Amino acid sequence: MTGEKGEEDGEAPSRDLGELTQEELREGRAAARALDEVLTLSSQALVRAEVEDLYDEVRPLGQGRFGRVLLVTHRQRGTPMALKLLSKASTTRQGFLYEFCVGLTLGSHPGIVTTYGIGLETQACYGFLSEPALHGDLIALIQPKKGLPESATQLCAQQLSSALEHVHSRGLVYRDLKPENVLVFEPGCRRVKLTDFGHTRPRGTLLRLAGPPIPYTAPELCSPTHRPEGLPIQPSLDAWALGVLLFCLLTGYFPWDQPLPSEDPFYQDFLDWRGSGKACDRPAPWAGLSPVADQLLGVLLDPRPRHRGPVGSVRAFLGQSWQEKAGSPELARKRGEREEEEEKELGAE
Numbered sequence: 001m002t003g004e005k006g007e008e009d010g011e012a013p014s015r016d017l018g019e020l021t022q023e024e025l026r027e028g029r030a031a032a033r034a035l036d037e038v039l040t041l042s043s044q045a046l047v048r049a050e051v052e053d054l055y056d057e058v059r060p061l062g063q064g065r066f067g068r069v070l071l072v073t074h075r076q077r078g079t080p081m082a083l084k085l086l087s088k089a090s091t092t093r094q095g096f097l098y099e100f101c102v103g104l105t106l107g108s109h110p111g112i113v114t115t116y117g118i119g120l121e122t123q124a125c126y127g128f129l130s131e132p133a134l135h136g137d138l139i140a141l142i143q144p145k146k147g148l149p150e151s152a153t154q155l156c157a158q159q160l161s162s163a164l165e166h167v168h169s170r171g172l173v174y175r176d177l178k179p180e181n182v183l184v185f186e187p188g189c190r191r192v193k194l195t196d197f198g199h200t201r202p203r204g205t206l207l208r209l210a211g212p213p214i215p216y217t218a219p220e221l222c223s224p225t226h227r228p229e230g231l232p233i234q235p236s237l238d239a240w241a242l243g244v245l246l247f248c249l250l251t252g253y254f255p256w257d258q259p260l261p262s263e264d265p266f267y268q269d270f271l272d273w274r275g276s277g278k279a280c281d282r283p284a285p286w287a288g289l290s291p292v293a294d295q296l297l298g299v300l301l302d303p304r305p306r307h308r309g310p311v312g313s314v315r316a317f318l319g320q321s322w323q324e325k326a327g328s329p330e331l332a333r334k335r336g337e338r339e340e341e342e343e344k345e346l347g348a349e
C-alpha cells in the first residue's frame with residue numbers, strides 16, 4: 001500500500017541507536033541512500049499520459065485501501081501487465097515513487113513480483129506496471145477453520161522466507177506480510193510472490209504504530225512503554241508476521257487478534273503456554289499442529305525481538321510434518337481438549 005507518508009517514520013538519530021548495532025544502522029542508511037538514488041532517477045522519467053493512450057484495460061485484478069490494480073495489455077504489443085493506480089487524492093508523488101522504486105530494486109528475486117521500469121502520471125493518478133498474477137492472492141485460497149493443504153503451506157513458507165531474506169539482505173524491512181500481499185502464479189502455490197512495498201522501509205527507520213494493531217503486528221510495536229519517538233525497525237518484525245501467516249495457513253484461524261496480553265485472552269493463553277511448556281496449557285487454536293510446527297512457530301513467535309529467529313529459520317523445518325495426521329491419538333487428544341474448552345466457554349455464556 002501507499003499513502004500519505006511521513007507521519008509515522010523518521011530517521012534514527014545517530015546518537016541514539018535504540019536497539020540497533022552500529023552495523024545494522026549502517027546497513028539501513030546504505031539502503032536509504034540506494035533508494036534515494038533510484039527515486040531521483042525514476043522521478044525524472046515518469047510518463048505523462050492517460051491509461052487508455054497506452055494500454056487496453058482487460059479486467060480488474062484487485063483493490064486495496066489505496067490502490068486499484070488492473071489487468072491491461074500494451075496497445076501496440078499486446079503484452080499483458082498489472083497496472084497499479086494510486087489516486088492523487090490519497091497518495092503523494094513521493095509516496096508513489098517510494099513504493100514504485102522499492103519494487104524496482106527488489107524485483108530481481110523469484111519470490112518478489114517483478115516491477116517494470118515504467119512509472120505513469122495521469123490527471124488523477126500515479127501508476128506503475130508489474131507482472132500480472134492470474135491466480136489471485138493467497139487470501140482467496142485460505143479456507144476458514146481449515147487453512148491450506150500442508151504441501152501448499154510449506155511451499156509458501158519456503159518461497160516467502162527466501163523473498164523476505166532478500167528484502168532484509170538489502171537493508172530493508174517489508175512490514176506488510178499478509179495473505180492479500182502474496183500473489184499466486186501457479187496452482188498449488190508452486191510459485192508465489194510478494195507484492196506491495198508501500199510499507200517497506202530501511203532498517204532502523206523509527207516507527208510508531210499508526211492505527212490499532214492487527215494479528216501480524218509484532219508485540220514490541222504494541223507495547224505502550226515503547227519509546228515515544230518510535231521504535232527503530234528490524235527484520236524481526238517480518239519474522240513475527242511470517243509466524244502468524246504460517247499459523248493462519250496451517251489452521252485457518254488467527255492465533256490472536258492482537259498481541260496484547262491485557263486485551264486479548266488468546267495471546268495471554270499463548271504466553272502462558274510458552275511459559276509453562278505444559279501440554280495441558282496448549283491453547284485451543286493450536287490443536288492440529290505437530291511438535292515440529294510448535295517448534296518452528298515458537299522460534300518465529302518469540303515475543304522478545306532479539307531472541308526471535310530470522311525468517312530463514314523456516315528452512316530447517318521444511319519437509320517434516322507440520323500437522324498432526326488425521327486419526328492420530330495425539331490429534332484426538334488435542335481435539336478433545338479443544339472441544340472440552342469450547343463446551344466450557346459455551347457453558348460460561
Ligand SMILES: Nc1ncnc2c1ncn2[C@@H]1O[C@H](COP(=O)(O)OP(=O)(O)OP(=O)(O)O)[C@@H](O)[C@H]1O
Binds near residue numbers: 061066136180
Ligand atoms: N501484479 C498483480 N497481479 C495480480 N493481482 C494483483 C497484482 N498486484 C496486486 N494485485 C491484487 O490487488 C490487490 C490490491 O493490491 P495492493 O495490495 O498492491 O493495493 P494496496 O492499496 O496497496 O493494498 P493495502 O490495502 O494493503 O494498502 C492485491 O491484494 C491483489 O489481490
